[in-house]
Amino acid sequence: xxxxxxxxxxxxxxxxxxxxxxxxxxxxxxxxxxxxxxxxxxxxxxxxxxxxxxxxxxxxxxxxxxxxxxxxxxxxxxxxxxxxxxxxxxxxxxxxxxxxxxxxxxxxxxxxxxxxxxxxxxxxxxxxxxxxxxxxxxxxxxxxxxxxxxxxxxxxxxxxxxxxxxxxxxxxxxxxxxx
Amino acid sequence: xxxxxxxxxxxxxxxxxxxxxxxxxxxxxxxxxxxxxxxxxxxxxxxxxxxxxxxxxxxxxxxxxxxxxxxxxxxxxxxxxxxxxxxxxxxxxxxxxxxxxxxxxxxxxxxxxxxxxxxxxxxxxxxxxxxxxxxxxxxxxxxxxxxxxxxxxxxxxxxxxxxxxxxxxxxxxxxxxxxxxxxxxxxxxxxxxxxxxx
Numbered sequence: 488x489x490x491x492x493x494x495x496x497x498x499x500x501x502x503x504x505x506x507x508x509x510x511x512x513x514x515x516x517x518x519x520x521x522x523x524x525x526x527x528x529x530x531x532x533x534x535x536x537x538x539x540x541x542x543x544x545x546x547x548x549x550x551x552x553x554x555x556x557x558x559x560x561x562x563x564x565x566x567x568x569x570x571x572x573x574x575x576x577x578x579x580x581x582x583x584x585x586x587x588x589x590x591x592x593x594x595x596x597x598x599x600x601x602x603x604x605x606x607x608x609x610x611x612x613x614x615x616x617x618x619x620x621x622x623x624x625x626x627x628x629x630x631x632x633x634x635x636x637x638x639x640x641x642x643x644x645x646x647x648x649x650x651x652x653x654x655x656x657x658x659x660x661x662x663x664x665x666x
Numbered sequence: 667x668x669x670x671x672x673x674x675x676x677x678x679x680x681x682x683x684x685x686x687x688x689x690x691x692x693x694x695x696x697x698x699x700x701x702x703x704x705x706x707x708x709x710x711x712x713x714x715x716x717x718x719x720x721x722x723x724x725x726x727x728x729x730x731x732x733x734x735x736x737x738x739x740x741x742x743x744x745x746x747x748x749x750x751x752x753x754x755x756x757x758x759x760x761x762x763x764x765x766x767x768x769x770x771x772x773x774x775x776x777x778x779x780x781x782x783x784x785x786x787x788x789x790x791x792x793x794x795x796x797x798x799x800x801x802x803x804x805x806x807x808x809x810x811x812x813x814x815x816x817x818x819x820x821x822x823x824x825x826x827x828x829x830x831x832x833x834x835x836x837x838x839x840x841x842x843x844x845x846x847x848x849x850x851x852x853x854x855x856x857x858x859x860x861x862x863x864x
Binding site: 515516517518519520521522523524525526527528529530531570572573627628629630666 | 717718719720721722723724725726727728729730731732733734737753754755756757773776778781783785839841843845846847848849850851852853854855856857858859860861862
């Protein structure tokens with residue numbers, strides 16, 4: 488009788504084992520999860536709107552352009568448009584002279600100021616272009632449009648006994664998003 | 667006296683003999699039945715397959731991008747030092763002789779708060795499957811479009827050499843960062859499920 492019981496038990500195990508294997512092979516699964524990410528940098532776009540033009544200057548006369556102020560005929564303030572969604576730092580490489588080939592350099596100075604439009608009143612006081620304060624963003628990630636109006640001055644004393652012609656120079660503004 | 671003693675001894679022996687005789691008929695039939703059944707038993711032992719394990723081995727990383735930028739991340743093993751990488755998984759203990767299902771759950775966006783960067787999964791060949799022994803060459807390989815066919819099946823025939831394979835799954839994608847959008851780290855989760863279907 489003991490032998491008979493063992494045989495019955497063995498058959499039961501064998502059947503159970505078969506189903507366990509079949510179930511294991513069909514239902515076995517595994518799940519893997521990975522992260523996806525992208526680091527979105529600050530939005531920054533800089534566009535030159537206008538060059539600085541002092542216009543025509545008679546010998547012995549000066550010329551000046553005031554950021555935020557009106558300009559005369561043939562003159563224009565330099566304007567740079569900045570679209571940014573974070574604070575920006577402005578640095579500038581400012582020439583101290585304008586040049587004409589074959590002629591002595593013409594001394595010049597520049598001033599800059601932030602504004603909310605390409606013309607019209609400044610949003611704060613003007614300053615030397617290479618000493619501008621940081622421009623704050625909106626603080627919520629949305630894009631803000633700021634303008635830098637660029638003016639300058641040429642002294643009357645520097646235009647006397649000056650070879651006529653068009654004196655030129657380049658003012659380079661570097662805008663850096665900061666966060 | 668002696669005769670009587672002898673008679674008495676013979677009497678006890680007779681009792682014993684009768685008792686054994688009475689038991690034997692009961693034991694013998696049972697023993698005969700058990701032997702008959704044991705002759706029909708097949709002895710089998712089936713080794714269970716090792717459990718399939720799987721995990722992500724590399725993140726889907728689009729790196730850094732500015733608003734308006736497009737970033738293209740094709741599938742494949744991450745390159746050391748690279749700024750981007752596709753999503754990658756490795757499943758081990760994969761058995762031949764089965765059809766394997768791979769189901770990807772693909773997020774439509776990377777998000778940061780209420781802001782989102784759409785993920786473009788609809789790119790031909792941006793999903794790849796490789797079944798191999800350890801780090802050897804692919805014995806079975808396939809490529810697919812994750813966006814249009816996120817569920818894949820792979821037939822691992824019995825004719826494959828060896829067993830207990832590794833399966834590598836990679837999924838790449840593209841993004842174009844909207845403009846404007848707040849800066850920050852945008853994230854999502856990508857899930858791959860491995861299962862035997864037959």
